[in-house]
Structure formats: structure tokens, C-alpha cells
Amino acid sequence: MTSGxxxxxxxxxxxGFILIILSVMVLILAMMKARGQGMRVAEEKFFLEExxxxxxxxxxxxxxxxxxxxxxxxxxxxxxxxxxxxxxxIEPQPWRKALIFSFLATTASYAIFKALEVNxxxxxxxx
Amino acid sequence: VEFLSHxxxxxxxxxxxxxxLLCFVGVFIGTLIGVLPGLGPIATISILLPITFCFAPVxxxxxxxxxxxxxxxxxxxxxxxxxxxxxxxxxxxCLDGYQMAKKGRAGPALGIAAIGSFIGGTFSLIxxxxxxxxxxxxxxxxxxxEFVGLAFLGLICVTxxxxxxxxxxxxMAAVGVLLGCVGMDIITGRERFTLGLxxxxxxxxxxxxxxxxxxxxxxxxxxxxxFQKREVFSVKKREILPTPKDWRDSSGAxxxxxxxxxxxxxxxxxxxxxxxxxxxxxxxKVAKNPESFGSGDIRGVAGPETANNAGAQSSFVPxxxxxxxxxxxxxxxxxxxxxxxxxxxPRLIVDNPQLFWGVLGSMYIGNIMLLIxxxxxxxxxxxxxxxxxxxxxxxxxxxxxxxxxxxxxNVHDIYVMILFGVAGYLFKKFDYEPAPLILAFVLAPMxxxxxxxxxxISGGRMLIFxxxxxxxxxxxxxxxxxxxxxxxxxxxxxxPALLMKGPDEDL
Numbered sequence: 001m002t003s004g005x006x007x008x009x010x011x012x013x014x015x016g017f018i019l020i021i022l023s024v025m026v027l028i029l030a031m032m033k034a035r036g037q038g039m040r041v042a043e044e045k046f047f048l049e050e051x052x053x054x055x056x057x058x059x060x061x062x063x064x065x066x067x068x069x070x071x072x073x074x075x076x077x078x079x080x081x082x083x084x085x086x087x088x089x090i091e092p093q094p095w096r097k098a099l100i101f102s103f104l105a106t107t108a109s110y111a112i113f114k115a116l117e118v119n120x121x122x123x124x125x126x127x
Numbered sequence: 128v129e130f131l132s133h134x135x136x137x138x139x140x141x142x143x144x145x146x147x148l149l150c151f152v153g154v155f156i157g158t159l160i161g162v163l164p165g166l167g168p169i170a171t172i173s174i175l176l177p178i179t180f181c182f183a184p185v186x187x188x189x190x191x192x193x194x195x196x197x198x199x200x201x202x203x204x205x206x207x208x209x210x211x212x213x214x215x216x217x218x219x220x221c222l223d224g225y226q227m228a229k230k231g232r233a234g235p236a237l238g239i240a241a242i243g244s245f246i247g248g249t250f251s252l253i254x255x256x257x258x259x260x261x262x263x264x265x266x267x268x269x270x271x272x273e274f275v276g277l278a279f280l281g282l283i284c285v286t287x288x289x290x291x292x293x294x295x296x297x298x299m300a301a302v303g304v305l306l307g308c309v310g311m312d313i314i315t316g317r318e319r320f321t322l323g324l325x326x327x328x329x330x331x332x333x334x335x336x337x338x339x340x341x342x343x344x345x346x347x348x349x350x351x352x353x354f355q356k357r358e359v360f361s362v363k364k365r366e367i368l369p370t371p372k373d374w375r376d377s378s379g380a381x382x383x384x385x386x387x388x389x390x391x392x393x394x395x396x397x398x399x400x401x402x403x404x405x406x407x408x409x410x411x412k413v414a415k416n417p418e419s420f421g422s423g424d425i426r427g428v429a430g431p432e433t434a435n436n437a438g439a440q441s442s443f444v445p446x447x448x449x450x451x452x453x454x455x456x457x458x459x460x461x462x463x464x465x466x467x468x469x470x471x472x473p474r475l476i477v478d479n480p481q482l483f484w485g486v487l488g489s490m491y492i493g494n495i496m497l498l499i500x501x502x503x504x505x506x507x508x509x510x511x512x513x514x515x516x517x518x519x520x521x522x523x524x525x526x527x528x529x530x531x532x533x534x535x536x537n538v539h540d541i542y543v544m545i546l547f548g549v550a551g552y553l554f555k556k557f558d559y560e561p562a563p564l565i566l567a568f569v570l571a572p573m574x575x576x577x578x579x580x581x582x583x584i585s586g587g588r589m590l591i592f593x594x595x596x597x598x599x600x601x602x603x604x605x606x607x608x609x610x611x612x613x614x615x616x617x618x619x620x621x622x623p624a625l626l627m628k629g630p631d632e633d634l
Binding site: 011015018022023029046048052055056059062063067070075079082083086087090093101113117121 | 177178180181292294295297298301302305308312315317343346347351353516517518520521524525526528529532533536541542545548549552556571575578
């Protein structure tokens with residue numbers, strides 16, 4: 001290693017340091033703004049609607065579950081089940097609509113990806 | 128003579144049957160996702176990236192570029208007909224476009240948007256053909272110190288031009304640099320921030336990151352609101368052509384928009400988004416009757432729509448000639464080219480003329496295809512707008528999930544995407560722009576290497592960056608821009624109004 005040339009820790013250290021300064025700046029700016037408005041910031045709602053958090057959390061949970069199961073059950077099965085769950089749980093749709101839509105979306109995407117020779121995850125049963 | 132040979136090469140490549148087909152597929156998908164609110168060009172390009180692996184690089188880029196500029200054509204349709212921007216650059220089109228639709232003039236609004244886009248795109252392409260070889264000639268003379276300076280200036284520019292707080296934008300850039308450090312350090316050969324995980328030793332993949340930040344986060348954000356049915360204005364095909372009066376009114380806006388868009392596309396942080404906002408602000412300023420803006424003035428549609436397309440295309444120039452991506456979309460293109468094994472930088476035009484000129488040629492053709500797709504076939508897209516969001520967002524999830532997996536055939540990338548999806552959702556909530564993060568993420572490893580190489584050349588003396596005139600100049604400009612908000616405030620002024628943007632601001 002040539003002397004005087006920064007090693008692997010130099011850049012992260014420098015940027016980390018800058019990040020600390022910037023964070024303090026944001027904090028101070030926010031506090032100044034809060035004081036200007038008579039400390040009303042805490043009253044600002046985080047979610048748009050009463051039950052917003054349910055939909056958001058459910059969606060994240062379903063996405064994670066997809067990742068867990070896709071290598072075990074394979075692309076077509078997992079995708080079909082995922083779509084059914086999303087359609088029934090987050091913004092509930094009638095059963096008939098959910099089933100038909102999930103089936104069509106799964107088969108169509110499977111056919112397209114297969115035709116383009118994309119490697120899709122397979123399950124225990126080989127597809 | 129040189130120009131003619133470039134020209135013929137461009138069209139020879141672009142007119143190959145497979146390239147024509149892929150160009151069409153690209154602009155078709157682009158219009159599609161442009162029309163559909165909730166899925167932007169950045170996320171779509173990442174999703175499509177894995178399926179381009181079976182094509183040559185030039186074919187892949189032709190298709191993905193088509194998605195990018197195609198989205199700008201489609202985005203205006205949604206803005207005009209339902210007052211929701213189909214993608215970010217069409218935000219200002221809502222202001223006057225929707226008002227025109229309300230007055231029963233949806234047809235001419237759509238028509239002038241498509242025609243303006245076409246003119247802006249074509250104009251931009253012709254200038255690109257002259258400018259690109261020139262720029263790459265200059266960039267070829269750059270050494271590592273100049274590259275560091277250029278990238279530094281670029282990053283500062285991006286944080287300066289993003290909407291909202293510059294401090295927050297700088298923070299996002301800093302986080303992006305740290306994320307860019309993940310993986311093997313090229314010079315010392317040791318790992319950084321891998322947490323001992325094998326998947327991280329190769330660094331983070333840009334594709335799942337981008338899909339999370341721009342795709343998943345958007346859906347999560349939209350899920351907060353319970354779904355409502357949208358009202359869609361209907362358009363008749365016969366009404367789509369602008370009247371002679373519309374032409375007279377908007378010709379100035381189109382000319383100014385073309386030029387403005389082209390220039391803003393070249394600046395880091397620019398591109399279609401900035402171009403459309405700036406064009407709207409300018410049209411309002413030069414108009415004799417600015418009060419008519421916001422109540423259905425055709426110039427408020429023609430200018431921004433022309434400018435965003437011109438800017439979208441010219442933003443390829445810095446990437447292809449200097450290896451510097453100007454906006455988040457270009458960062459994804461850089462990632463795409465790297466995944467296809469193409470080295471990007473000033474030598475691209477010389478070493479790989481087929482790629483460069485072929486993509487340019489395909490843009491001409493793509494623009495013509497888009498004109499046809501968007502004028503006579505407008506009815507198709509209007510029907511598409513009636514697809515309800517509850518059926519749309521599961522599809523976006525599905526494509527993101529499978530896209531993240533397919534890039535590296537690795538299920539861990541799905542978790543990376545979800546993680547960035549949640550992060551992006553929180554960024555949105557707290558007004559942090561993700562674009563500087565992505566740019567810094569892509570640029571950081573390149574800059575770090577160039578920085579160390581410079582110091583190896585100079586034997587460890589930092590002065591090398593300030594002794595060489597070009598890099599000194601670039602650094603000077605960068606610092607000037609970085610501290611300009613402070614300087615301007617000291618002078619008792621704020622940032623120039625022209626650069627202010629954001630949907631909530633009164634333009």
C-alpha cells in the first residue's frame with residue numbers, strides 16, 4: 001500500500017462524520033420551525049387515515065412471506081396464493097374476481113417469463 | 128461526412144428487425160406504465176432488466192430507453208384526463224391539461240402534448256448527434272482527478288436541484304455513498320459493511336434497491352388511502368388535432384421547451400422532471416397574460432410536455448459520453464449496462480459505436496412510433512385508465528418480486544427490495560428525495576477509486592485536485608454551488624425562483 005493513500009475505512013469515516021453534522025442540522029432546523037409554529041408538530045398525524053397502518057403493514061408482511069415461500073413452493077403456486085391473499089386482505093374483492101384475476105395473472109406472467117428464458121424459482125415439485 | 132456516417136450507422140442498427148420490435152415493445156410498455164399512475168419508468172426499467180439478459184446490450188438499451196421516453200408520452204394522458212400525474216414529470220401538465228379537459232378540450236390537450244413531445248424529442252436528438260462526439264472527445268482527456276471533480280460537481284448539482292431541503296438531499300447522498308461501500312473494497316481487497324453475509328460481499332444490487340425505493344414504496348404510500356373510483360374524461364378521435372389557433376398559441380412554447388429541455392437534460396439533477404417544471408415557470412413568465420395559466424392554457428401543456436421529452440433524451444448524453452449519470456433513471460441505465468458487461472465512459476462511442484448510435488437511431492424511430500401509439504390509439508389508453516387500483520397494485524407487487532429475484536437468481540434480493548421499499552416509504556413520509564441516494568450509490572465506488580488513483584499518482588498529496596486546472600475548476604464550481612444557499616441567504620436572497628419545484632408549490 002502506497003503511503004498517504006486512503007484505506008478502506010477512510011471514505012465511510014468521512015461520510016459518516018458528514019452525516020452526523022447534517023443530522024444535527026436537520027434536527028436544529030426542525031426545532032426552529034416547530035418553535036415558529038408554536039410547537040404544534042407533534043400533532044401532525046403519521047398516517048393519512050385511521051386504518052392506513054393496517055393496509056401498509058399487511059402488504060409488507062405478505063411481501064416478506066412471498067420471499068420465504070417462493071423457493072419452497074415455486075413461482076406459479078406462490079404467486080397465485082400471494083395474489084389471492086393481497087386481493088382478499090388488503091382491499092377486499094369478491095372471491096370470484098380474486099380467483100379469476102390471480103389465476104390469469106399467474107399463468108400469463110409464467111408463460112411470458114418462460115418464453116423469455118428467465119430463471120424462475122422452482123418448488124419441491126419441480127415447477 | 129462524419130456526421131453522415133454516424134447517421135447511417137444509427138439507422139442501420141435501429142432498423143434491424145429485432146431492434147425495431149424491441150423498440151416498439153419498449154415504447155409500448157413505456158406508454159402503458161406512463162398512463163398507469165403508481166408505476167414509474169425507474170421501477171419499470173429495473174423490473175424489465177432481467178428479461179433483457181437474453182439480448183445483446185444494444186438491444187436491451189434500445190428497449191429500456193423506449194420505456195423511459197415512452198413513459199413521458201403516456202404520463203401526460205393521465206394528467207390531462209384524470210388530474211393524476213401518470214409519472215412525476217407530468218405533474219405540471221395537470222395544472223392546465225386537466226382544466227382544458229374540463230372545458231371539453233381534452234382532445235387538443237392530448238394532441239399538442241404528443242406532438243410537442245415528438246418535436247422536442249426530435250430536436251433534442253439532432254443536437255445530441257453533434258454534441259455527444261464533442262463531449263466524449265473532451266472527456267477522453269480526463270484523468271482520475273478530473274473525474275473526481277466532475278462527479279463531485281455532479282452530486283452537488285443533484286442535491287441542489289432536488290425539490291425540498293438541500294440538507295436532506297445531502298443526507299440522502301451521504302447514505303447512498305455508505306451503501307455504495309458495501310461489499311469488497313477493490314483496492315485493499317477486503318470487505319466493508321457486509322455483516323459477515325455472503326450475499327453482501329459482492330455489494331448491493333442496484334435493481335432491488337431501485338424497485339424498493341421507487342416501486343414498492345409508491346404502492347405502500349398509495350395504500351394508505353382507501354380506494355375511490357376515478358372520473359375519466361372521454362375523448363373522441365376526431366377532436367384530437369389542435370386547431371390552427373392552438374398551433375399559433377403553442378408554437379413558441381414548443382420551441383422554447385425543446386431548447387430548455389435539451390439543456391436541462393445535460394445537467395446533473397436535470398432530465399425530464401426538472402425540464403417540465405422549469406418550462407412551465409418560463410412560459411408563465413414570458414406570457415403576456417400569465418393569469419390565464421392554471422385555467423386551461425394550451426401553452427401550459429405544450430411547453431412542459433415538449434421539454435420533458437427533450438430532457439429525457441438529452442440526459443443520455445452525460446452518461447454515454449462521460450460515464451456520469453445525471454438522474455436516477457440514468458443511474459439505473461448505468462447499472463444495466465454494467466450488468467450487460469459494457470464499460471461505460473468516454474471510450475463508449477469509440478469502442479462501441481454500434482451501441483451509442485444504434486440507441487440514438489432507435490430514439491428517432493421510437494418517437495415516430497409513440498406519435499402513432501398516442502394519437503390514433505388514444506382510446507386504448509383511456510380504457511386502461513379505468514383499471515381500478517386494487518387490481519393494479521397486486522400486479523406491481525408481483526412484477527417487482529419476480530424482477531428482484533431474477534436479477535441474480537437470489538431470494539435475498541427480494542428481502543433487499545422489501546427493506547428499501549419500507550425505507551423509501553418512510554423517506555416519502557418525511558420528505559427525503561431518493562434520487563440523490565441512488566446517484567451517490569452508483570457514483571461512490573467509481574469516485575472512490577478515481578480518488579485513490581489520483582492520490583497514488585500524486586504520492587498522497589491532495590493538492591493534485593487543485594493543481595490541475597480542469598479538476599480545480601470543477602471543484603470550485605461544486606463548492607460554490609454547495610455553499611450558494613448560504614451565500615445567497617447572506618445576501619438576503621433565496622434560491623432563484625426558476626429552480627423551485629414541487630407539486631405543492633404555486634408555479
